[in-house]
Amino acid sequence: MKKLYMENLGCSKNQVDAETLIKLLEDDQFVRTEDAADADLIMVNTCGFIESAREESINTFFSLREANPTAKIVLSGCMAQRYAEDLRSELPEADAIFGNHDLSKIGEVVRKIFAGDRVVLVPSYPAPQQEVYERNELLSFPGSAYLKISEGCNHRCAYCAIPLIRGGLRSKERPIILEEARSLIASGIREINLIAQDLAAYGTDRDDKESQFLSLLEDLVSLEGDFFIRLLYIHPDAFPPQLPAFIASHPKVLPYFDIPFQHADTAVLRSMGRTGTKESYLALIREIRETVPTAVLRSTILLGYPGEDEKAFAQVLDFLSQAKLDWVGSFLYSREEGTKAYGLRNEREHKKAITQATAFQKQLQALQAPITEANLARFVGTQHDVLIEELVEGEDLAIGRMYAQAPEVDGLTVVMGRNLKAGQVVRCGIRAVKGLDFEALPLQGALHG
Numbered sequence: 001m002k003k004l005y006m007e008n009l010g011c012s013k014n015q016v017d018a019e020t021l022i023k024l025l026e027d028d029q030f031v032r033t034e035d036a037a038d039a040d041l042i043m044v045n046t047c048g049f050i051e052s053a054r055e056e057s058i059n060t061f062f063s064l065r066e067a068n069p070t071a072k073i074v075l076s077g078c079m080a081q082r083y084a085e086d087l088r089s090e091l092p093e094a095d096a097i098f099g100n101h102d103l104s105k106i107g108e109v110v111r112k113i114f115a116g117d118r119v120v121l122v123p124s125y126p127a128p129q130q131e132v133y134e135r136n137e138l139l140s141f142p143g144s145a146y147l148k149i150s151e152g153c154n155h156r157c158a159y160c161a162i163p164l165i166r167g168g169l170r171s172k173e174r175p176i177i178l179e180e181a182r183s184l185i186a187s188g189i190r191e192i193n194l195i196a197q198d199l200a201a202y203g204t205d206r207d208d209k210e211s212q213f214l215s216l217l218e219d220l221v222s223l224e225g226d227f228f229i230r231l232l233y234i235h236p237d238a239f240p241p242q243l244p245a246f247i248a249s250h251p252k253v254l255p256y257f258d259i260p261f262q263h264a265d266t267a268v269l270r271s272m273g274r275t276g277t278k279e280s281y282l283a284l285i286r287e288i289r290e291t292v293p294t295a296v297l298r299s300t301i302l303l304g305y306p307g308e309d310e311k312a313f314a315q316v317l318d319f320l321s322q323a324k325l326d327w328v329g330s331f332l333y334s335r336e337e338g339t340k341a342y343g344l345r346n347e348r349e350h351k352k353a354i355t356q357a358t359a360f361q362k363q364l365q366a367l368q369a370p371i372t373e374a375n376l377a378r379f380v381g382t383q384h385d386v387l388i389e390e391l392v393e394g395e396d397l398a399i400g401r402m403y404a405q406a407p408e409v410d411g412l413t414v415v416m417g418r419n420l421k422a423g424q425v426v427r428c429g430i431r432a433v434k435g436l437d438f439e440a441l442p443l444q445g446a447l448h449g
Contacts, residue, residue, distance in 0.1 A: 002114075004030040005039035005071075007064060008139055009057055010047025012146045012195050012232070012407075014077055018045040019135040020103050021076065028107045032137060036064050041110060042071045048079030048165055050334035058091075065093055072113050074098055076106075078165045084122045101125045101167070103133060125151070128173050134183070141389035142423030144191040144407055145184050149177055149216065153197035154205065155235060157262075158273045158340035159305060159333060162197055169197075169205040171212070178219055185225035190425050191387055192220075192227055193407060198235040200243075214240055221252045230406060232258045237275045239284060244291035254403045255292045259284075260300045264319035265312035268305055273340070278319050285323050296404040298327035301364060304357030305333045306344035313360045317367055326375045327410050328368045332357050376411070376433045379404065386413050386428045386440060388420050400426070402438065411436035 004025050008018035021043060022032055033039050042064050046057035057079050065073055074096040075087065081099035088097060095113040098106065099122035109119050125131075138145050152166040184192060194217075196202065203212025220229060229252055234243075236259050247253045263269050264278040288295050301316055320328060335342055335350045345353065384402040389412075391398050398420040400413045414437055415428055428440035 001029050001031045002040040003033040003038055005033055005036040005042045005064075005068075006045065006139075007036070007043065007060055008045045009060060010045070010049065010053060010078065012193065013148055013151075013197075014045055014047060015139050016135070016146050016148045016195070017077065017100055017103060018043075019138055020133040021045065021106055023134050023136050024103060024106050025110065026136060028110065036067045036071075039068060039071050041114075042068060042073040044073070044075050044077075046075060046077035046079035048077070048082045049161060050331075050336065052334070054079050054083075061091070061094070072096075072110070074109065074113070076100060081122060082161070082165045084120055088120045096120070097122075099123060100165075104130075125167070125170060128170065129176075131172065132176055138189075140407065143189060143387050143389070143425070144193065145189045146193045146195050147177065147181060147184065148172070148195050149199065149202050150196040150205075154201065155198060155238075156273060156340070158271060159302065159336070161336040161339055164336075164338050166197070169201055171202050171205050174212075174216060174219065177216065178223070181220055181223055182225075185223060185227050188423060190227050190423070191230060193230045193232055194220075195232050198233060198238060199231055200234050200238045200240050211238070211240060214242060214246060217246065217250075217253065221250050228252050228254055228403075230254045230256055230403075232406065234259055236261050236281055236284060241287075244288045244295070248292050255294045256296045256298070256403055256406060257288055258298045258406065261319075262300065262302045263305065263308075263312075263316060265308070265315040268307050268312050271307050271341070271344070272302075272305065278315055281319065282322055285325075296326045297323075298329075298406065298410065299323075299325050301328060301330045303330055303332055303360050303364070304354045306341055306353070308353070308357070308360075313363075316360075316364065320364070320367055320371070324371050324375065325368075326372060326404065328364070328372070329409065330361050330364050332361065372436065373433065376404075376436070376438070379430045379438065380433060381430065383427060383429050383443060384440075385425045386415055388415065388422055388424050388426060390422055391420060398422075402428070402430070402440075411438065413438040413440050415440050415442060417442040 044061045047053035072095045075094045076098040080097045084097050096109050096119040098109050102123035105123045112119050151170040152168050153162050154169040200213050261281050266277050386400040386402045388398045388400040396418045398415045402413050427443045430438050430440050432439040
């Protein structure tokens with residue numbers, strides 16, 4: 001059997017695609033290896049969202065090509081989807097350029113390149129009912145998995161290239177989602193992370209244009225099994241007003257809200273294509289916390305967008321001071337050709353603005369750090385379930401996460417105890433905050449000492 005090495009880059013949605021590609025290739029007589037130098041086929045599943053991600057994708061490609069010059073190598077994912085024709089001529093080292101709309105075509109692509117052909121293929125999406133993909137090997141830590149409920153996006157934020165890459169919103173068929181969830185639960189997954197560009201948009205691409213997200217969520221929490229659901233990415237302008245009450249009454253859904261507000265200045269928000277205001281976003285935060293007292297809130301802020309000046313940034317600082325969010329990430333605006341915002345300034349103006357935005361980012365981090373630290377302190381002395389992700393070799397320690405910590409982006413929980421296993425859920429007492437992480441002790445079972 002031939003050996004496959006998969007290098008996945010980018011977001012959790014890309015990860016689901018990579019896991020799907022692994023299964024499709026395993027069905028085509030490949031076996032996965034962790035050593036690129038030992039592979040017959042290398043796949044680089046790229047991110048194409050912003051310039052820095054594309055640079056990482058190309059650098060990774062050449063690094064893997066150097067590590068194994070004889071393997072066949074495929075550039076797939078978002079960058080391949082968007083820039084296939086450019087890459088055809090500019091990246092002759094790639095045996096194939098493969099878009100991400102119809103993953104089922106990967107077997108056809110690979111057979112051709114092993115027959116000596118060079119392939120550039122950007123297939124269209126298949127019919128929704130045909131998008132039934134399985135995953136055997138997950139790239140997450142044990143016990144956790146991502147479940148994608150839709151592709152693409154219809155919000156068309158002025159700075160965002162996702163619709164140029166993934167297209168408009170395509171809600172996955174509900175029976176397919178539910179069957180995938182059942183399969184994950186049956187395999188021992190305890191944490192199902194629902195993902196999409198905007199979860200609340202699920203179903204709005206159907207005839208009645210109404211969101212079907214809460215109805216889908218109700219079906220998911222009705223499934224049998226010992227699992228919990230984490231919601232990632234809900235657009236603030238489309239936030240379902242009934243969602244906090246739903247979460248408060250359904251313990252299988254974690255009280256964790258990931259809402260990318262992006263900014264707080266009204267003029268900047270309007271230019272971005274957003275309809276909210278600082279006041280409406282603060283009201284939403286208050287409503288969530290009043291309805292779900294245990295709520296944890298995460299958001300992202302986009303800095304350096306055209307039109308942002310010191311006055312506009314001051315609105316962001318005021319918003320964060322009042323909102324007191326638990327987790328805040330920030331990133332710098334990338335000028336993406338084809339987006340509505342691309343023509344709002346030239347490259348010289350953009351570089352100048354990013355210099356200023358870099359300084360803004362440091363101010364934001366200085367403001368938010370003590371807020372996060374104070375918010376984390378409220379968990380000390382409380383008890384929570386912790387999903388163990390990995391053991392620390394040679395120590396009676398494990399690394400895990402409790403409900404306030406989403407995969408990859410938030411802090412971690414260090415559990416001090418013996419006989420712990422990756423993938424298990426352990427009830428722990430939180431005894432201290434160390435930076436952005438918790439220190440915890442098991443209350444039963446895997447005891448410390």
